[in-house]
Amino acid sequence: MQFLPLEQLNIDEKILKILKDRGIEKLNPVQTEAINKGLLKDERLLVTSPTGSGKTLIAELGIISHLLNKGGKAIYITPLRALTSEKFSELKVWEKLGYKVGMTSGDYDTDDAWLKNYDIIISTYEKIDSLWRRNPSWLKEVDYFVLDEFHYLNDPHRGPVVESVAVRIRYKNLLALSATIQNYEEISKWLNATPVTTDWRPVPLKEGVIIPEKKSSYKVIFSNNESINIKGNDAILAYVNYVLQHGGQVLVFRNSRKIAESTARKIASNMGLFKMDKELEKISNEIKEVDDAGTTEKEDLAELVRSGVAYHHAGLSKGLRDIIEKYFIQRKIKVIVATPTLAAGVNLPARSVIVGDIYRFNRQILGFNEEIPIMEYKQMAGRAGRPGFDKEGEAIIVVRNKSEADRVFKKYILSPPEPIESKLGNEASFYTFILGIVSSEGRVTSDEVEDYAMGTLLDKDIVKSYLKKGLNWLRDNEFIAGDDDLVLTKFGKRVADLYINPFTAKTFKDYLTRNEKSCNVAYLHLCAYTPDGPRVSVSRNEMYDLVDLSPCPLFIEEPDDEDEFYNYVSALKVGMIINDWIEEVDEDIILGRYGIGSGDLRSIIDTMDWLTYSGFNISRVLDLKEHAEAFYILNLRVKDGIKEELIDLVKVPGIGRKRARLLFENNIKKPEDIIMNVDKVKSLLGSRLGEKVAKDAARIIAGNA
DNA sequence: TGGCTGCTCATCTAGACAGCATGTC
DNA sequence: CTAGATGAGCAGCCA
Incomplete structure (x- = not known):
């Protein structure tokens, strides 16, 4: 294990200064090793090391030294939008050297042509893949690529894109960063890159299992042979108490949203000691004020947070998740019970990690529960230990008995993660x-x-x-x-x-050429039924009601096959959800009616926005005028969740479905009406907003003219 | 007959990328 | 091979 003092680093003074300003005195063993293997000389590298071992700094050094020596541009690619914005703010410091840093991804998009103004671009794999298809001329100037979280190559859904991107940069400078993988030699050979691999972590990790013993007692056994006994009637509860008593924070992982929520409630009711904390009271109130979430979910979470506990999963709105993450990092919230969202996403470490379930339901193999991959466990365990706060992190797995403990210990703690393989084979x-x-x-x-x-x-x-x-x-x-x-x-x-799946395109083509114009639900159902459509779960009860609910004949005939029928009904449910949305049904009612969270609704809307836009374009290129027209209106309505009559009003920035409806009901129906009745608009929306809206409305009208 | 308790059995289950128009974060 | 929480439904019991 070697640490390299910055002074010994043969690198530009300007870079050194920026590093020192950030408080970096020496490079850690992973970083040192990367430099020894030629990081600063454009050597193609595959770095595999644990989460939090400073891989971002490796990327920064690689990028900057390349730009200084050779000029050109660099692209930093991540698998998640959240990571893209995280890396963007981290890389922003290099603007001090005169480099322009920009980012682009689905939810933070930048015009293709504008990107030529940046020297460093942060993006997602899909966005880069999509960009490549259009092949803007500046893309040829990019000759340094960082592929972050490269083990996503093994993800059945996202892996093919990672692989496609990697294949395209065979002849450019490449820095691939990955979690620890078993077959790094094979992968680095494939990439024609030099492997850099270490197990070094900034905070040592202690892994273990928690086993039930006699009654009301648990034993925790760690990999270093240490063991402790804990009293309690529930393994998770007992261990959470243990950690809290020693001043740590806990991240608990569970395998379903409902279980995560009930576990959080159980922990909260056991946390008398934090109740009535003023800070937590404030956070609780802040949660109630979040504007992108449903009423019920806000109330549930606000109540829990008063005890310093929260749950976290993708059903929650972005706003709610941000608050929870922020106050956990500030150490106000002591415990988060999460689904796997937090295992892969942004950096959110805690002293202790509890892996509550090693099994997971698998829809493909019904009635059969599979064990999660070792890689996934390692991702969760890797969140243990906060640099600068904890001397050591600990991750424990909950097991049912002694024999399971042995097997789990051997498999998850003592074995390396699975090899990563191509997922292009379909x-x-x-x-x-x-x-x-x-x-x-x-x-x-x-x-x-x-x-x-x-x-x-x-x-x-x-x-x-x-x-x-x-x-x-x-x-x-x-x-x-x-x-x-x-x-x-x-x-x-x-x-x-x-950027739609070719099978999605074929589905559009087949059904649209074969059918006459139909109602909105038919179009929405078609979009949702494609392979790119959002999937929602449908309960047995809902299933048959849904079929009767459809207000018009659908393009797709009801399938006999059971699995296909499920997809058909699931798509219909999506269709009904979006139909409510564009009929301006209140959001709380939609969430309750279909049993989904505000985060789910948001993601369904985003996907359907993209697909209705695609449906419009496919119809147009196939010269299907009636379908194109229907999709065009539908797309505008899906974007904002409005009836057709509000389309003009929502063009004004700052006006969404609610404000547009308010104005419309007061006889302000077009941007022109806003300008004619500024005082009325100000009284309806408040004077500051009204003023701004009037200005924007004027700009839009001028733009149209 | 009505209401409560306790048991059995069926049901249900994670996550998140992409276009374009905006302005250019 | 390798799950477990939840809630509906119902039998059984008592007033």
């Missing part, structure tokens, strides 16, 4: 990959496509069979044209640019 992913290649190249021979495909991690024989099938399928369905000289058709190019 039709949808592979065909998408080919489509992307043809799109960015503009015109390619099938040999060149094969050359790209052979560069993937996929087994060569599998590549060959998929390639043949894929090219035929894409040709048969009119995405590409030409036998040897391949180009995208107009339809194919549109699909590539919209």
